[in-house]
Amino acid sequence: MSKVVQGEAGSFHSFLSEGCKLCQQGAKMVLFITGICPKDCFYCPVSEERRKDVTYANERKIISDQDVVDEALQMDALGTGITGGEPLLRKDKVIHYIRLLKDNFGLQHHIHMYTSMAPDYDTLKELADAGLDEIRFHPPVKVWDELEGTGYANSIRSAKELGIETGIEIPSIAGVESVGHFANSMECFLNLNELEFSDTNSDAMIKLGYSLIDDVSNAVAGSEEHALEVARNCERMHFCSSSYKDAVQLRRRLIRISGNTARPFDEIGEEGTVYYGHIECIETDQGSVLEKLTQMEVPADMMEIKSKGIDLAWWILEDIAEYIKESGIKLYIIERYPFEEGLIVEKIPL
Ligand SMILES: C[S@@+](CC[C@H](N)C(=O)[O-])C[C@H]1O[C@@H](n2cnc3c(N)ncnc32)[C@H](O)[C@@H]1O
Numbered sequence: 368m369s370k371v372v373q374g375e376a377g378s379f380h381s382f383l384s385e386g387c388k389l390c391q392q393g394a395k396m397v398l399f400i401t402g403i404c405p406k407d408c409f410y411c412p413v414s415e416e417r418r419k420d421v422t423y424a425n426e427r428k429i430i431s432d433q434d435v436v437d438e439a440l441q442m443d444a445l446g447t448g449i450t451g452g453e454p455l456l457r458k459d460k461v462i463h464y465i466r467l468l469k470d471n472f473g474l475q476h477h478i479h480m481y482t483s484m485a486p487d488y489d490t491l492k493e494l495a496d497a498g499l500d501e502i503r504f505h506p507p508v509k510v511w512d513e514l515e516g517t518g519y520a521n522s523i524r525s526a527k528e529l530g531i532e533t534g535i536e537i538p539s540i541a542g543v544e545s546v547g548h549f550a551n552s553m554e555c556f557l558n559l560n561e562l563e564f565s566d567t568n569s570d571a572m573i574k575l576g577y578s579l580i581d582d583v584s585n586a587v588a589g590s591e592e593h594a595l596e597v598a599r600n601c602e603r604m605h606f607c608s609s610s611y612k613d614a615v616q617l618r619r620r621l622i623r624i625s626g627n628t629a630r631p632f633d634e635i636g637e638e639g640t641v642y643y644g645h646i647e648c649i650e651t652d653q654g655s656v657l658e659k660l661t662q663m664e665v666p667a668d669m670m671e672i673k674s675k676g677i678d679l680a681w682w683i684l685e686d687i688a689e690y691i692k693e694s695g696i697k698l699y700i701i702e703r704y705p706f707e708e709g710l711i712v713e714k715i716p717l
């Protein structure tokens with residue numbers, strides 16, 4: 368599928384792979400296999416905390432298979448993107464999780480994988496046999512001009528032969544034009560990511576002369592223009608902008624998760640965050656506060672006892688605030704990301 372889309376700096380063709388379509392709906396779980404990687408890209412955005420041999424499904428640290436299944440259920444995932452670090456450094460783990468996800472959620476659970484390596488036919492066959500649907504190769508910048516003569520060309524040919532939807536995914540920086548021609552000659556798709564600053568790459572990127580587009584986004588000035596150049600000659604390409612990723616994909620993912628996990632008294636906001644009231648009190652006060660709530664006939668399904676207080680519907684808390692406020696007890700309306708211990712966006716004292 369190819370259509371003309373309007374970018375901030377002009378219009379260009381856009382091709383969406385199956386994995387991208389599901390990602391745009393916020394329906395893809397992100398399975399981070401390992402944080403280790405043999406490459407040393409100057410733009411690497413992987414956080415210090417994750418640059419180890421650790422596995423996460425979205426923000427959940429994975430200890431057992433059940434954790435992976437629970438996270439997919441929690442967001443009602445329609446597919447999974449396998450990433451890292453370099454996932455193929457833990458090939459057996461990748462194959463194990465592809466099988467686990469296909470067994471639990473059916474063959475229609477779409478799985479794509481990123482790799483910076485150029486795996487041989489046998490490795491790709493193992494991945495295809497396990498059920499991998501789509502692969503996105505990320506060759507290092509230094510070989511972009513000579514991709515025909517590298518292992519990436521063979522890997523792309525093999526992946527296509529094995530029936531895996533095949534593409535290249537790289538950041539949109541100087542030099543991408545030649546990758547556009549290569550993608551055409553290989554008849555594979557090309558995803559260009561708008562280059563972004565992160566905590567781990569900003570020193571290197573500033574030294575190389577990159578700068579922010581403005582003060583409110585992490586996007587790098589000039590990145591979109593490189594993609595527009597490529598779009599002139601590349602049929603199956605897509606530019607994934609930083610603002611789209613943040614504004615649309617994240618919001619849709621949060622809405623999916625909160626729709627699945629909100630308690631009866633959580634209000635789901637337009638951005639997918641949840642709003643609820645919170646009575647902060649020490650354990651010894653909890654009994655007397657609960658007694659008051661019962662006397663005021665607050666329904667049991669409109670509250671939940673937590674270790675450091677009681678959560679309840681914010682509109683009920685607002686109504687009864689003046690009757691339960693006393694020394695040592697604090698009342699708040701909280702807006703939070705819809706995960707256990709999710710980021711608190713706002714905490715308004717009553
Ligand atoms: C973060 S990597 C993770 C998977 C694997 N390590 C790899 O590099 O392919 C996934 C994609 O992110 C993109 N990427 C890497 N650094 C980026 C940055 N600073 N800004 C925008 N996209 C970036 C690359 O196009 C890469 O294909």
Ligand code: SF4
Nearest residue numbers: 404406408411452483
């Ligand atoms: S291949 Fe990916 S994880 Fe590895 S250094 Fe490059 S961006 Fe980072």
